[in-house]
Amino acid sequence: MTELLPPCTNACPVNTDVRGYLAAIARRDYKEAYRLIRASNPFPSVCAWVCPHPCEDNCRRAGVDAPLSIRSLKRFAVDAAGANRQPDERAQPTGKKVAVVGAGPGGLTAAYDLARLGHQAVVYERNQSLGGHFLTSLPTYRLPREMLQKDVEEILAAGVQARTGINVGRDVTIARLKEEYDAVIIGVGLSESKGLPLPGFANPGVMKALTFLHEANTGGKPAIGSSVIVIGGGDVAMDVARTAVRLGAGAVTVVCLEFRDIMPAHSWEIEEALAEGVSLIPGYGPVEVLTEDGAITGLKTQKVKSVFDQEGRFNPTYEPTTFQTIPCDTVILAIGQGADNSFLYDSGLAVNARGSLETDRKYLSTSLSGVFTCGEVVTGPGPAIAAVASGHRAAALVNDYLNGNKTAACEKETQAIGALPEKVAERVPRRSRQEMPVLPAGERKKNFKPYELGLDEEAAVREAGRCLNCGLGAQVIPEKCAACLTCQRVCPYDVPVIEGMAGMPVEGCQACGICAAFCPGNAITLENLDEKGVTSAIASLGGAKSLVVFAERGTCADLKKVSSLENVLVVSLSTVRALQLQWILSAFENGAAGVVVAGCREGECRYAGGDELLKSLIGRAKNLLESIGLSPGRLYYCLPEEGEDPAGLIAGFLKECL
Amino acid sequence: MIIAQQKNIQDIAAMVGDCKKVLLAGCGGCVTVCLSGGEKETEILAAALRLMKKQAGQPLATVTYTATRQCEPEFIPPMDELVRDVDAVISLACGVGVQYLAERYKDKWIVPAMDTMFAGGATGFGSWEEKCGLCGDCVLHRTGGICPVIRCSKSIMNGPCGGSQHGKCEISKEVDCAWQLIYDRMKALGRLSELTVIQPPKDWSKARDGGPRRILREDLIKG
Numbered sequence: 001m002t003e004l005l006p007p008c009t010n011a012c013p014v015n016t017d018v019r020g021y022l023a024a025i026a027r028r029d030y031k032e033a034y035r036l037i038r039a040s041n042p043f044p045s046v047c048a049w050v051c052p053h054p055c056e057d058n059c060r061r062a063g064v065d066a067p068l069s070i071r072s073l074k075r076f077a078v079d080a081a082g083a084n085r086q087p088d089e090r091a092q093p094t095g096k097k098v099a100v101v102g103a104g105p106g107g108l109t110a111a112y113d114l115a116r117l118g119h120q121a122v123v124y125e126r127n128q129s130l131g132g133h134f135l136t137s138l139p140t141y142r143l144p145r146e147m148l149q150k151d152v153e154e155i156l157a158a159g160v161q162a163r164t165g166i167n168v169g170r171d172v173t174i175a176r177l178k179e180e181y182d183a184v185i186i187g188v189g190l191s192e193s194k195g196l197p198l199p200g201f202a203n204p205g206v207m208k209a210l211t212f213l214h215e216a217n218t219g220g221k222p223a224i225g226s227s228v229i230v231i232g233g234g235d236v237a238m239d240v241a242r243t244a245v246r247l248g249a250g251a252v253t254v255v256c257l258e259f260r261d262i263m264p265a266h267s268w269e270i271e272e273a274l275a276e277g278v279s280l281i282p283g284y285g286p287v288e289v290l291t292e293d294g295a296i297t298g299l300k301t302q303k304v305k306s307v308f309d310q311e312g313r314f315n316p317t318y319e320p321t322t323f324q325t326i327p328c329d330t331v332i333l334a335i336g337q338g339a340d341n342s343f344l345y346d347s348g349l350a351v352n353a354r355g356s357l358e359t360d361r362k363y364l365s366t367s368l369s370g371v372f373t374c375g376e377v378v379t380g381p382g383p384a385i386a387a388v389a390s391g392h393r394a395a396a397l398v399n400d401y402l403n404g405n406k407t408a409a410c411e412k413e414t415q416a417i418g419a420l421p422e423k424v425a426e427r428v429p430r431r432s433r434q435e436m437p438v439l440p441a442g443e444r445k446k447n448f449k450p451y452e453l454g455l456d457e458e459a460a461v462r463e464a465g466r467c468l469n470c471g472l473g474a475q476v477i478p479e480k481c482a483a484c485l486t487c488q489r490v491c492p493y494d495v496p497v498i499e500g501m502a503g504m505p506v507e508g509c510q511a512c513g514i515c516a517a518f519c520p521g522n523a524i525t526l527e528n529l530d531e532k533g534v535t536s537a538i539a540s541l542g543g544a545k546s547l548v549v550f551a552e553r554g555t556c557a558d559l560k561k562v563s564s565l566e567n568v569l570v571v572s573l574s575t576v577r578a579l580q581l582q583w584i585l586s587a588f589e590n591g592a593a594g595v596v597v598a599g600c601r602e603g604e605c606r607y608a609g610g611d612e613l614l615k616s617l618i619g620r621a622k623n624l625l626e627s628i629g630l631s632p633g634r635l636y637y638c639l640p641e642e643g644e645d646p647a648g649l650i651a652g653f654l655k656e657c658l
Numbered sequence: 659m660i661i662a663q664q665k666n667i668q669d670i671a672a673m674v675g676d677c678k679k680v681l682l683a684g685c686g687g688c689v690t691v692c693l694s695g696g697e698k699e700t701e702i703l704a705a706a707l708r709l710m711k712k713q714a715g716q717p718l719a720t721v722t723y724t725a726t727r728q729c730e731p732e733f734i735p736p737m738d739e740l741v742r743d744v745d746a747v748i749s750l751a752c753g754v755g756v757q758y759l760a761e762r763y764k765d766k767w768i769v770p771a772m773d774t775m776f777a778g779g780a781t782g783f784g785s786w787e788e789k790c791g792l793c794g795d796c797v798l799h800r801t802g803g804i805c806p807v808i809r810c811s812k813s814i815m816n817g818p819c820g821g822s823q824h825g826k827c828e829i830s831k832e833v834d835c836a837w838q839l840i841y842d843r844m845k846a847l848g849r850l851s852e853l854t855v856i857q858p859p860k861d862w863s864k865a866r867d868g869g870p871r872r873i874l875r876e877d878l879i880k881g
């Protein structure tokens with residue numbers, strides 16, 4: 001069956017529970033947020049800095065105002081969770097051994113999963129440290145290496161063993177590893193920058209992106225001049241250009257075949273590069289590196305007519321007579337990466353016509369039974385999180401193989417929840433997106449220091465509260481629905497459809513829970529409301545004389561002070577408008593001295609509508625209390641005015657009650 | 659459908675004043691739809707009664723059960739177990755349900771939580787109106803789809819009476835004169851002339867006046 005997922009989760013290669021961790025941030029439970037992030041991704045800290053966030057591009061909140069700042073929130077969560085995290089659980093040792101070649105995100109993820117499954121996972125890495133491109137290629141101003149260190153330490157703590165400085169193919173062959181281990185996974189990535197067989201490109205002044213970045217990242221000073229041309233239109237080209245700027249190159253120009261609007265680099269990478277003074281010449285292809293006495297003097301380029309052919313294949317054509325020569329003293333090639341196939345030496349593995357490893361992209365297998373692959377070497381270039389996903393998959397397949405399971409880890413079908421209907425989007429209160437604060441371009445381009453400063457706590461909590469909780473909305477229990485129309489009549493977004501019985505289309509439901517508060521058959525449940533959690537919280541009073549405060553979950557920053565007061569139990573709801581009369585009675589029954597309904601200030605509630613209904617519900621509750629001999633004054637609807645501090649008002653009421 | 663509303667909680671409590679444990683029986687039919695006696699209201703009433711009795715120092719235990727409908731004998735037996743060890747049953751069904759319970763549980767004290775009001779329907783969220791007099795001899799085809807039996811305060815068959823003022827009934831400014839509504843509707847339908855036909859006195863024996871009513875469908879009754 002196809003699983004319906006929020007589009008953020010569906011777009012994420014590892015299906016991160018975005019909604020879940022955003023909700024945890026909103027209720028200030030940062031450790032839980034971190035746990036949820038890490039549950040599907042052993043590189044939470046790295047990804048918090050560098051993930052190109054396909055989740056964000058798919059966020060349904062875009063239909064209201066702007067998508068959630070998801071990566072900024074992930075960054076906040078990993079920072080806020082701090083140290084002292086939960087150690088990973090590990091299965092009993094199985095006695096099986098797996099060698100993983102390459103300690104990039106793909107290989108390390110596979111090793112980490114296998115270790116937790118109880119297998120002995122040993123990673124062979126030719127570098128002295130672990131991390132693959134995270135270690136060698138990503139500019140340090142975008143990825144401080146402490147982040148990598150943090151993630152790697154946790155991976156090793158789960159039992160992964162690492163043998164560094166071992167070049168597989170040279171120091172040990174895959175054939176040998178296959179003898180020694182029960183299975184082998186090849187995750188060698190794409191570690192070679194591609195060259196160009198054009199005149200002048202053999203000049204030693206022509207550098208390759210990965211060599212250049214590696215040197216710069218390890219504190220070296222690559223030999224660049226004052227006028228640098230970077231060839232390539234992708235993210236790597238942007239990293240190279242911005243690194244060159246930071247190394248002090250006077251002029252840095254990016255030249256690429258693609259026109260500006262179809263450049264493969266992410267838009268923000270291009271914009272940040274431009275802001276740092278990088279120039280762009282899109283739509284031109286390299287023809288020749290011009291030299292004088294062995295020194296580079298310029299790059300001859302030709303105007304591009306089209307990049308793709310009619311079938312959409314990369315097949316550039318040029319304007320026959322339009323050339324442009326750009327003066328420069330350094331050329332850096334960032335036109336893509338390929339595999340370094342030296343690991344194949346004497347391996348017995350089949351290769352294709354181009355000399356690359358023959359693989360099955362679905363089952364990640366090779367020509368040798370027991371030898372698997374993962375990461376970019378099989379998937380091709382992509383975001384790191386795709387390599388992580390492939391690492392998970394490889395581990396699952398290897399685990400099946402080791403356990404003799406014929407049925408390989410099956411692919412689960414997923415589908416994203418559809419777009420927000422316009423009539424609903426119109427009614428959702430607007431909330432501005434909290435952007436990642438960054439250092440100004442003029443300042444950050446001077447050095448390699450990280451320039452993304454991170455959201456502060458209040459901004460993060462506010463931003464997390466913008467999540468629409470897609471898919472956590474109202475569910476109808478068919479046998480309880482009386483088709484009474486109440487839900488349709490009370491829903492502020494006009495979502496429920498009654499045809500025989502009520503149905504709440506998942507695309508529209510905002511998961512506020514107002515309908516559930518009024519459904520006479522108790523036929524509506526919402527994950528977002530967590531009725532069971534509410535009733536058990538109230539029951540936890542156990543007769544203790546205290547104050548019960550019903551409040552909107554998390555977003556009500558002011559209530560932080562209240563929950564820390566003694567004798568106060570804050571029960572959080574999706575919105576106070578979802579408050580149910582039974583809960584008020586139940587609070588009193590469990591000994592509450594008073595009950596507070598913490599309303600939102602005008603315009604602060606994240607949901608539209610429902611105010612009048614809540615007022616009537618409180619009115620009814622007060623009348624009922626009076627007729628059963630309880631003072632209605634023990635129920636307080638706290639609606640702070642502009643400038644009033646709800647915590648103060650509640651504390652005052654607490655004093656009156658106790 | 660049948661529209662009912664809950665009695666005052668003090669009156670309900672008084673009916674079970676000497677009980678230690680009661681069953682509150684909700685109904686999933688009309689009273690769920692008219693928001694007065696479904697599962698939610700049943701639980702609210704149970705909690706309120708417990709609180710009230712606790713306040714008064716006479717704790718009351720409650721159990722709750724919501725039947726699919728209390729007006730069908732087959733839906734009652736699932737309550738048997740629960741009924742066994744309670745001192746009384748408070749039914750949140752209409753009067754029909756209360757009687758079905760009383761019939762099945764002969765030795766139990768069965769009391770109504772509701773005042774059963776009328777046959778009618780909702781006019782919006784939280785408002786209901788009486789629409790049908792249950793007279794057993796429908797005349798709506800002669801009165802433009804508006805029931806004179808129940809919506810005319812005097813149940814006049816050849817209205818309006820002299821108490822019709824500016825479209826309202828003389829009993830209250832809040833009450834529309836049914837015969838004004840009938841007149842307007844028939845006029846709009848171009849059937850005003852039909853109102854000139856004098857209606858003969860209504861055969862009230864088909865209504866309540868003939869004593870308790872019963873329908874026996876020979877075609878459906880087995881054997």
Ligand SMILES: Cc1cc2nc3c(=O)[nH]c(=O)nc-3n(C[C@H](O)[C@H](O)[C@H](O)COP(=O)(O)OP(=O)(O)OC[C@H]3O[C@@H](n4cnc5c(N)ncnc54)[C@H](O)[C@@H]3O)c2cc1C
Nearest residue numbers: 102104105106126132133168188189343375376383384387
């Ligand atoms: C400049 C640059 C910037 C990037 N920026 C981002 C970004 O911002 N966000 C993002 O999500 N992704 C980014 N990526 C992509 C991301 O880094 C890759 O998707 C990811 O690293 C691929 O993981 P992998 O495990 O497949 O391979 P790799 O990370 O390449 O790891 C392979 C490992 O295998 C080792 N190895 C290779 N051959 C042998 C051998 N014979 N013996 C032993 N070890 C061997 C290598 O040394 C390396 O450590 C970037 C990539 C580059 C190049």
Ligand code: SF4
Nearest residue numbers: 008059060467468470
């Ligand atoms: S609103 Fe929240 S759950 Fe919905 S797509 Fe955006 S981040 Fe995901």
Ligand code: SF4
Nearest residue numbers: 481482484485487519
């Ligand atoms: S309010 Fe409840 S019982 Fe009424 S139609 Fe909606 S889901 Fe069904």
Ligand code: SF4
Nearest residue numbers: 491509510512513515
């Ligand atoms: S009231 Fe709220 S929870 Fe219920 S259907 Fe409408 S949006 Fe969804």
